[in-house]
Amino acid sequence: MKNIFLAMFIASISLVSCKKEELNPNPTVPIAPVIVNYTTLGTDTTANNEIVTLYSLTSEIKTGYNKTFITVKDLSGIAITNATVVFEPLMDMGMMQHASPVENPIYNSDIEKYEGVVIYTMSSLSGVWTLGVNVNGSSVSFGITVLESPTQVVRSFTGTDGEIYIITLVPPSTWNVGMNELEIMINKKTSMMSFPADNDFTAVLTPEMVSMAHGSPNNISPVLVGNGHYKGTVNLTMTGDWRLHLELSKAGVIINTDAYLDILF
Amino acid sequence: MDNQNILIVISFLFSGFSFAQEDSTSQKKEILIQEVRIIGVKFNEIKTPDLQQQTDKVLSEISGVTLIKRGNYAQEPTIRGLNSGQLSSTLDGMHIFGACTDRMDPISSYVEPNNLNSIQLNLGPTEEQSTNQVGGGLNFKLLKAIPNAEKLFSGRIGAGFETNALAIQSLGSLQYSRKKWALSVNGIFRKANNYYAGNREQILFSQYEKYNVGGSFTALLDSFNIIHVDYLQDNGKDIGYPALTMDVSFANAKIISIGHEYKKDSNRIYKMESKVYLNFIDHAMDDTKRPPETVPMHMDMPGTSRTVGFYSGGKLRVSHKQFIQFKITGFQNDLHAEMTMYPPIGKEMFMLTIPDARRSVIGLSVSDKLYFGSNINLSIGGRFEFVKSEITTLLGRQTLTSFYNGNPTKTNLLYNIFIQFEEKLGKKTMLYFGIAKALRNPTLQEMYGFYLYNRVDGHDYLGNPMLKTESSWNGNLGMKYKTSKWNLNGQIYSYFFKDYIAGRVLADYSVMTIGGKGVKEYVNLPSAILYGSEFTLEWKPIHKLLIQSMNSVSYAKDNDGDALPFIPPFKSINAISYDLKETNIKLESIIGAQQKHV
Numbered sequence: 001m002k003n004i005f006l007a008m009f010i011a012s013i014s015l016v017s018c019k020k021e022e023l024n025p026n027p028t029v030p031i032a033p034v035i036v037n038y039t040t041l042g043t044d045t046t047a048n049n050e051i052v053t054l055y056s057l058t059s060e061i062k063t064g065y066n067k068t069f070i071t072v073k074d075l076s077g078i079a080i081t082n083a084t085v086v087f088e089p090l091m092d093m094g095m096m097q098h099a100s101p102v103e104n105p106i107y108n109s110d111i112e113k114y115e116g117v118v119i120y121t122m123s124s125l126s127g128v129w130t131l132g133v134n135v136n137g138s139s140v141s142f143g144i145t146v147l148e149s150p151t152q153v154v155r156s157f158t159g160t161d162g163e164i165y166i167i168t169l170v171p172p173s174t175w176n177v178g179m180n181e182l183e184i185m186i187n188k189k190t191s192m193m194s195f196p197a198d199n200d201f202t203a204v205l206t207p208e209m210v211s212m213a214h215g216s217p218n219n220i221s222p223v224l225v226g227n228g229h230y231k232g233t234v235n236l237t238m239t240g241d242w243r244l245h246l247e248l249s250k251a252g253v254i255i256n257t258d259a260y261l262d263i264l265f
Numbered sequence: 266m267d268n269q270n271i272l273i274v275i276s277f278l279f280s281g282f283s284f285a286q287e288d289s290t291s292q293k294k295e296i297l298i299q300e301v302r303i304i305g306v307k308f309n310e311i312k313t314p315d316l317q318q319q320t321d322k323v324l325s326e327i328s329g330v331t332l333i334k335r336g337n338y339a340q341e342p343t344i345r346g347l348n349s350g351q352l353s354s355t356l357d358g359m360h361i362f363g364a365c366t367d368r369m370d371p372i373s374s375y376v377e378p379n380n381l382n383s384i385q386l387n388l389g390p391t392e393e394q395s396t397n398q399v400g401g402g403l404n405f406k407l408l409k410a411i412p413n414a415e416k417l418f419s420g421r422i423g424a425g426f427e428t429n430a431l432a433i434q435s436l437g438s439l440q441y442s443r444k445k446w447a448l449s450v451n452g453i454f455r456k457a458n459n460y461y462a463g464n465r466e467q468i469l470f471s472q473y474e475k476y477n478v479g480g481s482f483t484a485l486l487d488s489f490n491i492i493h494v495d496y497l498q499d500n501g502k503d504i505g506y507p508a509l510t511m512d513v514s515f516a517n518a519k520i521i522s523i524g525h526e527y528k529k530d531s532n533r534i535y536k537m538e539s540k541v542y543l544n545f546i547d548h549a550m551d552d553t554k555r556p557p558e559t560v561p562m563h564m565d566m567p568g569t570s571r572t573v574g575f576y577s578g579g580k581l582r583v584s585h586k587q588f589i590q591f592k593i594t595g596f597q598n599d600l601h602a603e604m605t606m607y608p609p610i611g612k613e614m615f616m617l618t619i620p621d622a623r624r625s626v627i628g629l630s631v632s633d634k635l636y637f638g639s640n641i642n643l644s645i646g647g648r649f650e651f652v653k654s655e656i657t658t659l660l661g662r663q664t665l666t667s668f669y670n671g672n673p674t675k676t677n678l679l680y681n682i683f684i685q686f687e688e689k690l691g692k693k694t695m696l697y698f699g700i701a702k703a704l705r706n707p708t709l710q711e712m713y714g715f716y717l718y719n720r721v722d723g724h725d726y727l728g729n730p731m732l733k734t735e736s737s738w739n740g741n742l743g744m745k746y747k748t749s750k751w752n753l754n755g756q757i758y759s760y761f762f763k764d765y766i767a768g769r770v771l772a773d774y775s776v777m778t779i780g781g782k783g784v785k786e787y788v789n790l791p792s793a794i795l796y797g798s799e800f801t802l803e804w805k806p807i808h809k810l811l812i813q814s815m816n817s818v819s820y821a822k823d824n825d826g827d828a829l830p831f832i833p834p835f836k837s838i839n840a841i842s843y844d845l846k847e848t849n850i851k852l853e854s855i856i857g858a859q860q861k862h863v
Binding site (some may be wrong): 264 | 502604608666667668676715774775784
């Protein structure tokens with residue numbers, strides 16, 4: 001009987017420790033190898049007999065920032081990795097035609113594809129999108145159906161300086177509750193066909209939970225990282241509809257008091 | 266606090282009942298609710314006191330305890346105005362933590378007088394402490410099944426009615442007692458409608474409904490060893506909180522424990538007690554019963570709290586003048602609280618308000634009680650404790666990045682020491698004084714809480730994982746006088762806090778709760794002081810008449826001279842009770858002064 005206390009004590013400790021293991025899921029989630037499923041959007045052959053295949057990360061293309069990939073092969077199927085590739089998106093609205101901002105593809109040997117970005121500024125409801133791909137001076141063209149994004153992730157505006165700019169959210173793979181890296185891209189419309197990156201902005205970020213009209217603390221306004229990209233930190237304290245208010249200035253002059261972008265998660 | 270609240274309650278209690286105090290010292294009190302006399306190993310006689318009243322009512326009549334009232338149910342007990350983070354609440358030595366982020370569910374709401382044997386109050390570190398706290402705590406002792414009782418079957422049923430809330434209560438208990446073992450079950454059902462205040466004004470949303478069942482199994486293994494298995498379940502539902510904008514749809518607690526007791530008076534270690542336990546609390550707030558115009562946005566706010574733990578301790582007789590008491594305790598508490606808000610348009614919003622926080626504690630308490638002659642005794646003791654606080658889920662850690670980017674896991678070593686001196690001056694008078702140094706870890710809410718709304722000051726609170734340990738020097742000085750007719754006890758006390766944990770306004774933070782005034786973050790204030798006095802009087806001028814008066818006053822301020830929250834000012838409870846055959850007539854008045862120091 002005297003051992004009962006000891007037995008209880010051991011039992012209690014082992015019970016607690018068993019429970020501990022059971023309750024304690026491994027806090028570090030192992031990073032699974034990223035398997036990317038590319039959707040083939042089309043294949044065409046240029047006048048130079050180069051076979052161009054166009055890929056995206058999703059089967060549906062939506063307005064905003066879209067990573068776009070191509071492969072270039074010769075007629076015998078051997079990959080060409082040193083081509084000069086240029087994206088030439090075109091929106092045909094009947095009365096007028098215009099292009100949109102792009103980041104031209106660069107060959108990425110890890111994924112064996114040329115990787116670039118096309119920003120679709122409007123959906124196909126407004127006209128007909130085609131994406132021209134110019135490989136070593138010779139173009140092929142793909143029809144693209146662009147759906148409207150559920151939230152405002154790209155915005156075109158006329159600044160107080162009279163110039164037209166495009167501001168685009170560079171979406172992360174997922175939004176999380178808590179601190180998130182926020183990346184935006186700003187391009188200037190210099191002609192209907194030319195949208196160079198603009199590196200001259202400063203931004204002030206103020207997120208807002210639209211449904212409740214409150215903000216969040218500890219945000220870091222995006223600053224230039226190069227090529228029209230600006231990076232900051234946004235604090236999303238809960239899931240839901242967030243509006244990222246952005247006050248944009250150039251050389252100390254406010255160009256737009258509220259070029260907001262919306263996210264939803 | 267409103268102006269002067271004078272509440273007069275006349276209750277006719279069937280069977281005489283008064284609180285007996287047992288095993289009480291100057292800093293430690295035990296308030297008996299149902300008496301269990303132990304003669305050798307033979308147990309007998311359970312008194313039948315007024316088990317109809319709420320635990321809150323019982324608590325409110327203990328000197329030093331003040332209840333923070335948010336409704337007609339589950340009031341939060343505080344001791345001398347210290348807050349729940351500075352106190353420990355245990356049930357039979359088991360640590361339990363409420364799951365509600367609005368503190369709607371103190372431990373006392375999950376127990377009923379029907380399943381309690383007694384309530385122990387500690388006014389600071391004492392021999393009975395089971396965790397490191399600066400302000401002592403409450404321990405609710407459960408009623409156990411008693412083997413070898415006089416009757417094989419014994420039981421009790423009762424029903425009650427309260428006019429001011431049209432409340433009904435039905436309770437019952439049954440015990441089956443054999444020579445070597447016994448099983449008892451008890452249950453109570455309560456249902457109350459809206460409470461009517463003194464001027465016949467109906468207090469809307471003060472209704473509640475609950476049932477509470479308990480089961481206890483006791484087995485005598487031999488003359489010295491006893492095994493206890495206890496289960497307690499409390500299910501409350503549709504609980505209104507008129508002081509808040511939300512009610513509680515359910516508050517459920519399940520509490521189970523297995524314990525062992527060893528008693529042999531001739532042994533050097535004459536008493537050992539050990540227990541393993543598990544409890545789970547599931548709680549959900551509800552705004553669907555409120556008029557739509559008062560609910561700007563529907564929200565679901567569920568929370569859970571789970572604790573597993575053990576303790577083991579004993580009492581050692583060094584000589585008939587010296588007794589050593591020791592206890593090792595360990596527990597692990599997991600808290601989860603979340604909020605989903607449903608805007609009229611747009612997507613629902615989800616957030617963690619307690620981001621899956623866990624606390625693990627292991628500690629050792631040792632105390633030594635020495636008797637010098639027959640008039641002087643001295644208690645010296647202390648406790649060491651290791652505390653680990655952490656966030657257990659990825660979502661929780663992501664949530665925490667909103668206000669803290671360091672490692673959320675924190676460990677802490679705590680200690681406390683106390684010395685208490687008592688001297689009898691003659692046969693009727695006792696003088697006592699003591700000092701204690703105590704440390705406490707910030708609570709999980711204070712460390713990791715995420716926009717926890719405090720309706721008293723209208724602020725959302727952000728936790729602070731960088732909080733330092735709060736410490737306190739606590740002193741008490743008092744005198745008791747007792748004769749057959751008189752029982753007087755007067756005490757003054759003070760607490761000098763260092764790194765006192767309180768909220769500080771974050772001026773440019775935007776408030777999350779609709780209608781809130783601002784955001785506060787928990788910080789360590791350099792210092793704070795709390796002092797006060799308690800005076801109790803019992804007078805039995807004739808055999809059946811008892812006049813009682815309990816008075817307390819306290820004052821507290823921080824280093825800037827600002828008031829600390831929830832400090833009760835002057836409070837006086839006065840009662841006259843008279844035993845008339847089987848009926849006890851009691852007239853009671855509670856006076857609370859307005860707190861002007863805010």
